[in-house]
Amino acid sequence: MSPTTLPSAVVTPEQIETGNSLWYDAWSRLRKNRLAVGGGATLLVLALLCAFGPFFAQSYQDQNLDLGAAGPSAAHWLGTDTLGRDLFSRILFGGRISIMVGLVATFVALAIGVTYGAVAGFFGGKIDAVMMRIVDIMYALPFTIFVILLMVFFGRNIFLLFFAIGAVEWLTMARIVRGQIISIKKMEYIEAARALGLGNRRIIFRHMIPNILGPIIVYTTLTIPAVMLLEAFLSFLGLGVQPPMSSWGVLIKDGAEKMEEFWWLLVFPGGVFSLTLFSLNFLGDGLRDALDVRSSKD
Amino acid sequence: MLRFTFRRLLQIIPVLWIIITATFFMIRFVPGGPFTAEKAVTPEILRNLEAHYGLNKPLHQQYFDYMGSLMRGDLGPSFKYPNRTVNEIIGDKLPTSLELGFISLAVALTIGITLGTLAAVKRNSWLDYVCSSTAMIGICVPTFVLGPLLVLTFAIRFQWLNASGWYGPSDRILPCLTLGCVYAAYIARLTRGGMLEVLNQDYIRTARAKGASEARVVFKHALRGGLLPVVSFLGPGIAGILTGSFVIETIFQIPGLGREFVNSAFNRDYTLVLGTVILYASLIVILNLVVDVVQIWLNPKLKFE
Numbered sequence: 001m002s003p004t005t006l007p008s009a010v011v012t013p014e015q016i017e018t019g020n021s022l023w024y025d026a027w028s029r030l031r032k033n034r035l036a037v038g039g040g041a042t043l044l045v046l047a048l049l050c051a052f053g054p055f056f057a058q059s060y061q062d063q064n065l066d067l068g069a070a071g072p073s074a075a076h077w078l079g080t081d082t083l084g085r086d087l088f089s090r091i092l093f094g095g096r097i098s099i100m101v102g103l104v105a106t107f108v109a110l111a112i113g114v115t116y117g118a119v120a121g122f123f124g125g126k127i128d129a130v131m132m133r134i135v136d137i138m139y140a141l142p143f144t145i146f147v148i149l150l151m152v153f154f155g156r157n158i159f160l161l162f163f164a165i166g167a168v169e170w171l172t173m174a175r176i177v178r179g180q181i182i183s184i185k186k187m188e189y190i191e192a193a194r195a196l197g198l199g200n201r202r203i204i205f206r207h208m209i210p211n212i213l214g215p216i217i218v219y220t221t222l223t224i225p226a227v228m229l230l231e232a233f234l235s236f237l238g239l240g241v242q243p244p245m246s247s248w249g250v251l252i253k254d255g256a257e258k259m260e261e262f263w264w265l266l267v268f269p270g271g272v273f274s275l276t277l278f279s280l281n282f283l284g285d286g287l288r289d290a291l292d293v294r295s296s297k298d
Numbered sequence: 299m300l301r302f303t304f305r306r307l308l309q310i311i312p313v314l315w316i317i318i319t320a321t322f323f324m325i326r327f328v329p330g331g332p333f334t335a336e337k338a339v340t341p342e343i344l345r346n347l348e349a350h351y352g353l354n355k356p357l358h359q360q361y362f363d364y365m366g367s368l369m370r371g372d373l374g375p376s377f378k379y380p381n382r383t384v385n386e387i388i389g390d391k392l393p394t395s396l397e398l399g400f401i402s403l404a405v406a407l408t409i410g411i412t413l414g415t416l417a418a419v420k421r422n423s424w425l426d427y428v429c430s431s432t433a434m435i436g437i438c439v440p441t442f443v444l445g446p447l448l449v450l451t452f453a454i455r456f457q458w459l460n461a462s463g464w465y466g467p468s469d470r471i472l473p474c475l476t477l478g479c480v481y482a483a484y485i486a487r488l489t490r491g492g493m494l495e496v497l498n499q500d501y502i503r504t505a506r507a508k509g510a511s512e513a514r515v516v517f518k519h520a521l522r523g524g525l526l527p528v529v530s531f532l533g534p535g536i537a538g539i540l541t542g543s544f545v546i547e548t549i550f551q552i553p554g555l556g557r558e559f560v561n562s563a564f565n566r567d568y569t570l571v572l573g574t575v576i577l578y579a580s581l582i583v584i585l586n587l588v589v590d591v592v593q594i595w596l597n598p599k600l601k602f603e
Contacts, residue, residue: 137313139534142582144541145559145575149321152563153328229440236442236545237560249442256446256549260454270443277438 026214029290036286039279046276050095071264079264081254087264090251091272097247098273101162102228108166109227110220113173118204120174121181132178135171143168147230151239161240165230169223176219180212214291221284225277232273248273299594306587317579318368318572322361325568351377364572373573378565384573388555392577394464395554398477398546399539401470405478406485406535411528413482414489418497418524419516429486436483441542445476445549462551473550477542481535485528493524526597533589537582 030036072079078087120131147164154160184190185208193207209216228248234240235249236256243250248269255266339347348354352363367374373384417429439447449472453461463469496502497520505519544556551557555574562570 142537142578145578149563252443259446259450266446274439
């Protein structure tokens with residue numbers, strides 16, 4: 001008998017059925033959403049400009065007192081402020097602080113909210129009831145007032161600012177995470193992890209949280225604008241970032257004081273700030289649709 | 299319903315107690331007192347001042363004294379405005395802030411519900427896109443950018459309105475529009491979402507089948523259910539309008555309580571800060587309760603949760 005040639009066991013790449021992962025699906029959905037892509041691209045450009053722009057632009061400290069406040073020109077694209085400092089550079093430098101506050105404070109909120117929500121959802125029962133009751137009560141508190149008090153009394157320290165804002169914005173995150181944890185708590189793979197004898201902490205952080213990353217990412221994207229808004233609000237009242245540092249809130253405050261003569265000092269920082277919030281919101285909404293997260297907002 | 303209201307009312311007491319106590323002690327542990335900012339006073343005068351306001355007593359004694367007078371509705375004397383009590387100052391400034399807040403809320407509800415309903419009824423038409431993107435702009439342009447921009451346009455450029463002050467009715471336009479716009483935007487989004495959900499339900503089809511006019515279907519049948527998300531947003535919304543007025547009152551130089559609160563915090567006017575915080579906290583907590591009760595009244599399904 002002549003040896004029959006068996007079909008080769010080697011499979012060519014084309015023959016493999018490639019399953020699309022959740023993330024791949026989400027990415028292809030997101031790519032079709034023009035507003036979200038536009039928002040993401042705008043953010044990327046803004047972030048790169050703020051991160052590296054100052055190395056090339058004129059220093060924000062360079063003063064040209066002869067020039068004073070001058071309108072937009074070829075040398076100074078967005079004009080100069082009353083001390084003759086280039087407004088474009090100031091916006092880039094301010095952006096560094098604003099973006100940093102946005103990211104760090106959001107991270108604080110994220111860490112508190114995810115841990116709190118996960119613990120409440122995981123243990124359930126009385127612990128859950130008490131923990132969520134506390135969140136309900138805290139929702140009703142006028143936190144902005146407390147942040148204002150904190151900033152006034154304990155010096156306007158930027159680290160305190162991170163912490164204060166983060167400590168305010170974690171509540172919704174905790175609620176969302178708790179709901180998600182409850183919904184996956186009874187799944188087989190969690191049962192399996194338990195059967196393997198894993199500890200609670202390991203189950204929560206290694207097995208549960210990675211599975212609810214979708215909603216967490218979406219809500220994080222939507223928390224950043226809220227945080228940046230709060231920072232700018234405080235800076236506008238003179239309670240946030242202090243000179244010589246500046247943030248977009250500080251620039252807007254300066255601009256609003258001098259807008260009667262020098263409109264560009266208000267319009268450009270305000271415009272850049274609004275553009276950032278726009279982009280973040282569009283990106284967040286796009287991610288929410290792409291990852292198909294039921295929103296609590298609308 | 300009554301039991302629910304009662305239980306929530308009972309909850310308010312510990313919440314307010316925590317707020318008052320926390321604020322009281324937070325203020326006292328802060329470096330710098332109410333009399334250190336001014337030009338240096340002699341130690342003797344300082345002692346007399348402190349004795350006059352009871353600041354030389356032990357801290358817990360001060361706390362009990364304060365809680366005692368608070369029970370009688372007395373918020374104490376102001377440290378910065380001699381001869382004026384906190385009650386007087388609040389009585390003086392609060393009406394202005396309330397007026398600003400209520401007009402702004404009315405503006406927000408009117409604009410928001412109108413835009414949101416239009417967008418939902420004419421779903422996916424150009425009208426929907428215009429309404430929805432207007433709402434997005436409203437959310438992304440913060441009050442402290444919008445306010446100065448409106449002043450720049452209508453007060454400085456066209457000179458139709460005053461840039462600041464709070465005298466005639468026309469002085470209400472810019473501040474209330476600024477404060478109301480952001481919330482109008484949120485309300486528009488929520489109304490649109492709520493209406494879209496309701497418009498697909500069976501009872502709306504029934505109403506249409508009965509031959510009710512489109513206007514009747516929308517206003518009589520759909521709006522009540524469609525506005526539920528708006529009602530639940532009113533709690534945080536009102537809190538936001540109250541605190542948002544700090545910025546508005548600063549921009550438009552309105553003599554309201556918000557500006558007074560920020561100033562009193564800078565001046566370390568202990569009693570005035572405490573009094574304002576207590577007032578704002580009670581307002582917010584009570585309004586939240588009202589919102590919760592109204593919500594259950596509108597949507598009996600929630601009662602069982």
